[in-house]
Amino acid sequence: MFDKKNLSPQQLSALTALILSIPISIGIYVLQQDWKDGLVAFVIIFTGSYFLVFSIIQNFIFRKIKLIYKFINQTKATKKEEMYYKYILPKKSIDEVREDVENWAEQRSREIEILKNNEVFRKEFLQNLSHEFKTPVFAIQGYVDTLLQGASENPEINKRFLEKAAKNVERLVVLIRDLDEISKLETGEIKLLKQSFVIQDLVKEVFENLSWKAEQKNISFSFKKGCEKPLVVFADREKLRHVILNLVDNGIKYGKADGSVIASMYDTDGKNVLVEISDDGIGIPEKYLDRIFERFYRTTEGRNKDATGTGLGLAICKHIIEAHGHTLHVRSKEGVGTTIGFTINARKE
Template sequence: MLSTKNLSPNQLSALTALVLSLPVGLGFFLVTFSVWVSIIAFIAVFVGGYLLIRYVLQRFIYRKIKLIYKFIYQTKASKKEEMYYKYILPQKSIDEVREDVEKWAAQSRAEIEALRNNEAYRKEFLQNLAHEFKTPIFAIQGYVDTLLGGALENPEIATRFLENASKNVIRMVNLVSDLDEISRLESGEQPLYKENFVIQDMIREVYESLSIKSARRNIKCTFKKGCEQPVTVFADKEKIRQVIINLVANAIKYGKQDGHIVASIYKTDEQHALIEISDDGIGISEEHLPRIFERFYRTDRGRSRDVGGTGLGLAICKHIVEAHNHVMHVRSKVDIGTTLGFTLDIRKD
C-alpha cells in the first residue's frame, strides 16, 4: 500500500497528476459520452500534469533542498556527493529530508553544548590552576619579604619562615609534577609496562607505607572478609601502585577518626577483577559525585585545601585506569563513607 507520508518527488507528481486527470477524464465522458475521448483527455492531462508538477518540484523545491544539504555539510561536494545530490537525494521524500535536517540540527546542538561545556570547564580549570599556584607563591613572597625586612636577625623566626617557605615550594613542585604527569598520560607519552602481580600484596605494601599517617588518626586498614584469597592481575605495577596510594591516602584524609579503611577484591568474571577501597568518613553528597575525577575539583563539605594535596590525585587515578582500558567508579553517602574502585585484567599467561 502506498504511504502518503514518504512520497518521493516522482510519486508525489504522479499522485497529484492522477487527482487532476481523473475528474477531467470523467468530465469529458459526461459531455461527449465517448470512452476514447475521455481516455485521451485523461492521459493528456495526466502526462502534462505529471511533467509540469515534477518540473516545479525539482526546480523550485528540491533544488532548494539540495542547497540546504550543501549548507549543512559546508564543504565542496566531491564526485560521490554530487552523485548523491543528483540521483539519490531527489528520490527522498520531504519527510525523509526533514528527518535528515532534524538529525543534523540535533547533532549541531549537541556539538554546541559540548563546546560550551568545554569552554566552561576550561575557564574553571584556569581559575583553579591560578588559585592553586597563587596561594603558595603569595605565601613564599610574604615569608621572603619578612625575612628581608629584618626577620633574618632573629634565628628562630628565620628558621620557621624558611621552613614554611620550603613547604610551599614543595607544594608547587608537587603541583607541577602532577600536572606534567596528567599531560603525559593524556598524550600517551607514558607507555604501560604490564606484568602479573598479586593485587593484595600491593595493597598490603601501600597500607604499610602509609601506616604512620593512618596511625595518627587511629584508622585501621584491613581487607574485607573473604577477599584475602590472592588475585593476580595483569597491569603496570608502579602505576597501579600510584592509584592505590592515592585512594588509600584520600581515605585516610577524609575517613573518620578511629575509623576503618577496607579493601575489597573480587573476580567479576574469568577476565576481570574489581578492586575497591572504602572508608567510613564524611562522604560526598550526590551532586558532587559526577565531578570528583576532574582536575582540582573539591567538594564543599570538608574536602578543602586545608587537608593538603594538589587536587589532582583522583584525576591521575582516572587517567591511569583509563590507560588500562578500564574505568573508575565511586559510591558515597554523606556521613556514611565513600567507596572508590576500578577494574583490571586478570593474570595473562
C-alpha cells in the same frame, strides 16, 4: 501503492497529474461524446501535468532542499555528495527530508549542550588552577618580601621563613609534576610496564607506607573477610601502586578518628579482578559523585578538610586506570563512608 504520508517526488507528481487529468478528460468526453477524445485528453494532460509538476518540484523545492543539505554538511559538495544530491536525494520523501533535518537539529543541540558544559568545566578548571597556584606563590612572595625588608638579618626568622618558602616551592613542584603526568597519560606518552603480581602484596605495601599517617587518627587497616586469597593481576605495578596509595590516603584523610580503611579484592569472571578501598568517614554528597574525578574538583567539605593536596589525585588515578582499559567507580553516602574501586586484568596466561 501510494503511501499518502511518505510520497516521493515522482509519486507526488503522478498523483497531482492524475487529479488534474481525470476530471478534465471526463469533461471532454461528456462534451464530445467520444471516449477516444477523452482518452487522448487524459494521456496528454496526465503526461504534461506529470512533467510540469515534477519539474517544479525538482527545480524549486528540491533545489532548496539541496541547499539545506549543503548547509547541514557545512562544506562544498564533493563528487560523491553531488551524486547523492542528483540521484538519491530526489527519491526521498518530504517526510524523510524532515526527519533528516530534525535528526541534524537534535545532534547539533546535543553538541551545543556539550560545548556549554565544556565551557563551564573550562572556566572552573582555570579558576581552580589559579587558586592552586596562587596560594603557594603568594606565600613565597610574602616570605621573600619580608626577608628582603630586613628580616633576613635575624637568623631565626631567616631560617623559619626560608623553610616555609621551601615548603610552598615543593607544593608548586608537586602540582606541576601532577599536571605533567596527567598530560602525558592523556597523550599516551607514558608507556605502561605491565607485569604479573599479587594485588594483596601491593596493598600491604601501601598500608605499611601509610601506617604512620593512620596512627595519628588511630585508623586501622585490614582486608575484607574472604579477600585474603592471593589474586594475581597483570598491570603496571608502580602506576597501580600510585592509585592504591591515593585511595588509601584519601580514606585516612576523610575517614573518622578511630575508624578503619578496608581493602577488598574479588575475582569477578576469571579475566578481571575487582579492587575496592572503603572508609567509614564523612562520605560524599550524591550531587558531587559525578565530578570527583575531575581535575582540581573538590567538594566544599573536602576543600576545607584538605588544604595541602593538589586536587589532582583522583584525576590521575582515573587516567591510570583508563590507560589500563578500565574505569574507576565510586559509592558513597554522607556520614557512612566511601568506597572507590576499579577492575584490572587478571593474570596473563
